[in-house]
Amino acid sequence: TTEKTRIENQKLVDELLEVYPARTKKFRKKHFEIVDQEALESSKCSMKSNIKSRPGVMTTRGCAYAGSKGVVWGPIKDMIHISHGPVGCGQYSWGTRRNYANGVLGVNNFTAMQITSDFQEKDIVFGGDKKLEQLCREVKELFPLAKGISIQSECPVGLIGDDIEAVGKKMTKELEIPVIPIRCEGFRGVSQSLGHHIANDAIRDHVMGTRELAEAGPYDVAIIGDYNIGGDAWASRILLEEIGLRVIAQWSGDGSINELGITHQSKLNLVHCYRSMNYMATEMEEKYGIPWMEYNFFGPTKTIESLRAIAARFDESIQEKCEQVIAKYKPEMDKVIAKYKPKLAGKKVMLLVGGLRARHTIGAYEDLGMEIVSTGYEFAHKDDYEKTLKELKESTILYDDPAAFDLEYLAEKLQVDLMGAGVKEKYVYHKMGIPFRQMHSWDYSGPYHGFDGFAVFARDMDAAVNSPVWNLLKNPFIH
Numbered sequence: 001t002t003e004k005t006r007i008e009n010q011k012l013v014d015e016l017l018e019v020y021p022a023r024t025k026k027f028r029k030k031h032f033e034i035v036d037q038e039a040l041e042s043s044k045c046s047m048k049s050n051i052k053s054r055p056g057v058m059t060t061r062g063c064a065y066a067g068s069k070g071v072v073w074g075p076i077k078d079m080i081h082i083s084h085g086p087v088g089c090g091q092y093s094w095g096t097r098r099n100y101a102n103g104v105l106g107v108n109n110f111t112a113m114q115i116t117s118d119f120q121e122k123d124i125v126f127g128g129d130k131k132l133e134q135l136c137r138e139v140k141e142l143f144p145l146a147k148g149i150s151i152q153s154e155c156p157v158g159l160i161g162d163d164i165e166a167v168g169k170k171m172t173k174e175l176e177i178p179v180i181p182i183r184c185e186g187f188r189g190v191s192q193s194l195g196h197h198i199a200n201d202a203i204r205d206h207v208m209g210t211r212e213l214a215e216a217g218p219y220d221v222a223i224i225g226d227y228n229i230g231g232d233a234w235a236s237r238i239l240l241e242e243i244g245l246r247v248i249a250q251w252s253g254d255g256s257i258n259e260l261g262i263t264h265q266s267k268l269n270l271v272h273c274y275r276s277m278n279y280m281a282t283e284m285e286e287k288y289g290i291p292w293m294e295y296n297f298f299g300p301t302k303t304i305e306s307l308r309a310i311a312a313r314f315d316e317s318i319q320e321k322c323e324q325v326i327a328k329y330k331p332e333m334d335k336v337i338a339k340y341k342p343k344l345a346g347k348k349v350m351l352l353v354g355g356l357r358a359r360h361t362i363g364a365y366e367d368l369g370m371e372i373v374s375t376g377y378e379f380a381h382k383d384d385y386e387k388t389l390k391e392l393k394e395s396t397i398l399y400d401d402p403a404a405f406d407l408e409y410l411a412e413k414l415q416v417d418l419m420g421a422g423v424k425e426k427y428v429y430h431k432m433g434i435p436f437r438q439m440h441s442w443d444y445s446g447p448y449h450g451f452d453g454f455a456v457f458a459r460d461m462d463a464a465v466n467s468p469v470w471n472l473l474k475n476p477f478i479h
């Protein structure tokens with residue numbers, strides 16, 4: 001029974017925590033929760049989250065710079081994003097997120113570039129503002145069609161007290177394109193999450209409401225928080241358009257600065273990644289009265305549910321088209337399920353993703369008959385955990401900012417059939433003989449959003465779990 005599993009799982013987590021020294025154990029204990037009936041009924045979660053990682057305990061989190069440059073601003077394709085500071089941050093985050101964008105590289109798409117001020121000792125001692133000005137001028141000369149520049153601060157910029165705001169003002173005037181300073185120094189906050197917030201605030205202060213839509217329509221919507229990983233936003237956009245809506249902006253996958261500037265004229269903001277962009281949705285609601293809603297385009301069950309909920313915000317013509325679209329794709333989706341469910345039903349899945357997907361992808365796994373036995377986040381907040389509870393069954397193990405050891409211990413003891421996390425985890429699990437899928441980058445695959453995405457998702461999960469290679473591998477660690 002689930003009650004019995006819950007007690008067993010509680011014991012498992014207690015055993016896991018035994019390896020830690022007393023104080024660390026006390027601290028880390030608050031980052032685990034075994035879902036029980038009470039939590040399910042109340043949707044109240046006692047999980048501690050969004051607090052500093054325990055020193056010495058390996059964390060998979062990123063930093064504020066990652067959250068701003070890598071996540072929110074980086075995908076804006078027609079701007080140059082300067083990694084301002086020492087060369088490493090820009091270099092090691094170069095091309096690591098699969099945010100696809102249309103356009104011609106170097107002309108109207110700069111997403112594949114790594115532009116950095118490459119701080120040297122001299123810049124740390126005497127300040128880097130002059131160098132930054134020079135860099136902005138060079139950018140304008142090299143890429144005259146770039147529609148703006150963002151300055152993404154790395155740690156030292158904040159530590160030495162450079163005035164990038166003054167540089168931004170001066171350069172905006174001189175170069176006649178927006179030059180936007182962003183104070184996303186990596187040391188701020190406890191993870192990339194504060195970087196999202198800082199990046200959102202910079203959009204609010206420098207871009208929101210600055211442009212006008214040539215012709216506004218009754219069905220104008222904006223996609224907020226889809227980064228077009230492996231083409232996700234494209235697979236989502238076509239569905240919204242098919243039900244008769246007009247997508248006026250994509251935040252920020254395959255997006256442009258103009259799209260950011262006109263979004264205050266949207267009729268409804270559709271929020272996919274709540275964690276990274278809820279700030280802007282509420283901002284536009286407060287300032288311009290634009291309603292927003294969350295949706296989930298992973299797996300046919302959630303996609304259909306979401307499409308209907310979106311259509312319900314509009315008139316009957318949209319609702320009618322929505323039903324036609326569902327009727328059109330449903331047989332295709334049933335075919336995908338008929339093909340893969342028999343091979344995947346009952347398989348146990350464990351997940352660790354950033355701040356959203358650990359709950360948003362659950363429905364897609366369940367559409368294939370797979371079961372989530374344990375899930376959690378790197379940097380989610382309390383509201384994310386409470387939203388997650390609605391997707392979980394009793395006895396599921398929930399964790400926050402887990403250490404590599406925690407995950408490996410649980411994966412082994414729970415005998416999971418599939419682990420879904422990031423590249424830092426992947427090869428450890430392969431060595432353990434456990435099938436693995438990257439749930440950040442989609443493992444060089446995708447899209448996973450929408451109906452098109454589900455066909456790819458199902459194929460990929462089957463390929464991972466049922467690969468004959470696992471039979472050839474004798475696991476040296478598990479016997």
Ligand code: CFM
Pocket residue numbers: 067071097192227229273274275276353354355356357358439440441
């Ligand atoms: Fe949102 Fe994301 Fe995520 Fe995220 Fe990220 Fe990402 Fe993520 Mo990696 S914006 S919170 S900071 S859905 S990069 S596209 S996969 S950790 S779960």
